[in-house]
Amino acid sequence: MTENRFLPYILSFVLIVFTAFTFYMFGSMDRTEPVTASSDSSVxxxxxxxxxxxxxxxxxxxxxxxxxxxxxxxxxxxxxxxxxxxxxxxxxxxxxxxxxxxxxxxxxxxxxxxxxxxxxxxxxxxxxxxxxxxxxxxxxxxxxxxxxxxxxxxxxxxxxxxxxxxxxxxxxxxNGDENGNGVQNGEGNGNGEGNGEGTNGEDTPETVWGVDSASITTDEMLMCVRENFGDPEVWARYLRDKDGVSYGLRQDEVELLHSNDIDIMVIWNHFEDATGYEKGQSQANEAIEEAREFGIPEGVAIFANVEPIYPIDSGFLLGWYETLAESEYESGVYGIFHPDRDLYIAYEAAAEENPDLMENNYVWTSSPNHGITTEDNAPDYNPEAPEGSLIAGWQYGIDAETCNIDTNHFDSNVFDALWSNE
Known part of the structure; x- marks a missing residue:
């Protein structure tokens, strides 16, 4: 009788232990683990x-x-x-x-x-x-x-x-490349020859693939790009050295790129405060003078490099554009033209003050950023920029450690404003 009296308690204890074990096993099955498949037959x-x-x-x-x-x-x-x-x-x-x-x-x-x-x-x-x-x-x-x-x-x-x-x-x-950036050593300067006519014609493509770089272009660097990424038709480079940031374009680079049928896009990055009409005007005049001394032909666009950390307003953009518009060169602006960015907002404000800017100033946008790719695996052309703007190109991938380049689609709009060897 005593044993029968304790039997319900014993059965209850066994049931509790069994229930707890069952919940533990099913709970373990739900945990995220690496997926592993192993078989000795067709799988x-x-x-x-x-x-x-x-x-x-x-x-x-x-x-x-x-x-x-x-x-x-x-x-x-x-x-x-x-x-x-x-x-x-x-x-x-x-x-x-x-x-x-x-x-x-x-x-x-x-x-x-x-x-x-x-x-x-x-x-x-x-x-x-x-x-x-x-x-x-x-x-x-x-x-x-x-x-x-x-x-x-x-x-x-x-x-x-x-x-x-x-x-x-x-x-x-x-898309199998790593990120990084920097500059490489080089020397030399001089005057260039050529004109600002691009590759427009009856069979002009909508876009061509190309690169930009803060480093000096050499035979080895060009070979690096071709072996690892693709065959660029446009190569964007900076005017004049900027310490710790970029090396300026050299005459031997111009000859090398043109001898390989590569057009050059020209960048100006010698400012870090992009506010005020007078600031834009003075930077444009400095860029114009540098371009003349270097021998860049008329009709070529010079792109103001506006980094995302720079303060920017419509006055600077108007000063830059209107000064270049009165010169023998074309005007362009590079930056992140995302609708939430100050550059995008300032650009639309500048266009309201002077509608000619929207029609005649080239926009080189780095938005959206898809990451570095080879030419064959480049994303479909889909740049972000203010509606109605004159798009020059889309820098869709930045900072490839291999060869130290960024990757781009360049728009047919800008072909006439590149420095070609024709």
């Missing part, structure tokens, strides 16, 4: 991750690992991250390994950031061993709408140990 692995974060101090980390030991192994990974707010940090890591015949790997990463102070690290490693007829397709898209202090690093490593020939393997990489 198709698919991994998808989508994350959205709103607010400040956002962090998103994705880690995917796939291992397939089989024939006809296929891996398809897709990661989409979106951050709306300041201090965005995205870290994507994908590690794929296939041991077997006919290995196919596809990786797609899309990062969207609307905010400042962003850090994006994308790392992809693909290893295919003992196989033939391989296909690797890597695609990385970084869409950064507001780009103050943004660092993007894309690392792609493909390691194929194939039992077939090189013709059996196909590899495609999108």
């Amino acid at each position: 198709e692995g698919e991994s998808n991750s989508s994350s959205t974060s709103n607010g400040d101090s956002n962090e998103i980390s994705n880690s995917i690992e796939n291992e397939i030991n089989s024939e006809n192994g296929t891996i398809d990974n897709t990661i989409t991250n979106e951050i709306n707010g300041a201090n965005g940090d995205i870290d994507n890591n994908i590690d794929n390994r296939i041991n077997g015949e006919n290995g196919d790997i596809k990786n797609t990463i899309e990062n969207i950031i609307n905010g400042d102070n962003a850090q994006i690290d994308n790392n992809i490693e693909n290893h295919i061993n003992n196989s033939s007829n391989n296909l690797i397709d890597n695609s990385i898209t970084n869409n950064i709408e507001v780009n103050v202090d943004v660092n993007v690093t894309n690392n792609i490593t493909n390691n194929i140990e194939s039992s077939g020939t090189e013709e059996d393997s196909e590899t495609e990489n999108g």
Whole structure:
């Protein structure tokens, strides 16, 4: 009787322990872990991750690992991250390994950031061993709408140990370059020759691909760009040295670029306060004088470089434009022409005071920033600028550590205002 009296309590205790264990097991299954697939037969692995974060101090980390030991192994990974707010940090890591015949790997990463102070690290490693007829397709898209202090690093490593020939393997990489910037040493100056006529004609393309750089252009640098990025048709460079920031254009650069059928876009960056009509006027006069001494032909546009940290107002823009409009040169302005930026607001205000500015001043915009790419993987042409403005080009990617360049689409509008060798 005594034992029967305690039996309900014993059963209740056992039931509680069983329930707690069940909740623990199911809870563990919901925890985020690296995705791992392993098999000794034909396998198709698919991994998808989508994350959205709103607010400040956002962090998103994705880690995917796939291992397939089989024939006809296929891996398809897709990661989409979106951050709306300041201090965005995205870290994507994908590690794929296939041991077997006919290995196919596809990786797609899309990062969207609307905010400042962003850090994006994308790392992809693909290893295919003992196989033939391989296909690797890597695609990385970084869409950064507001780009103050943004660092993007894309690392792609493909390691194929194939039992077939090189013709059996196909590899495609999108956006696989790291960020950084700086200037390189160089000497020399002189006078140039040529004219301001561009490459317009009956078959004029809407845009051409090109670069800009703070470094001096050499044979080695040109080869670096062609081997790692593409074949530029326009190369933007600065007038006169600015200590610690940029090296000015040299005569031997002009000869090198023109001998390779590359047109030159001219930049002026010798100011850090872009306020006041007199300031714009004085900077324009200084740029005009420098261009004349260097031998830049009439009709070429000179672009005022307005960095995002510079104070800016409509007076400066009017002083710059109206002074250049009275000279033998054309007027242009470079900067982040995003609707929320002071430059965009000041530009529209200046155009209200003088409508000719909207029609005749060239706008070279760095908004939106998609990140550095090769020429073949450049984004579709989609610059941001005030409505009705004369767009010269779109700097869609900044600060490539390799070769020290930024990447651009240059608009057909500006072809007549480039320094060509014709």
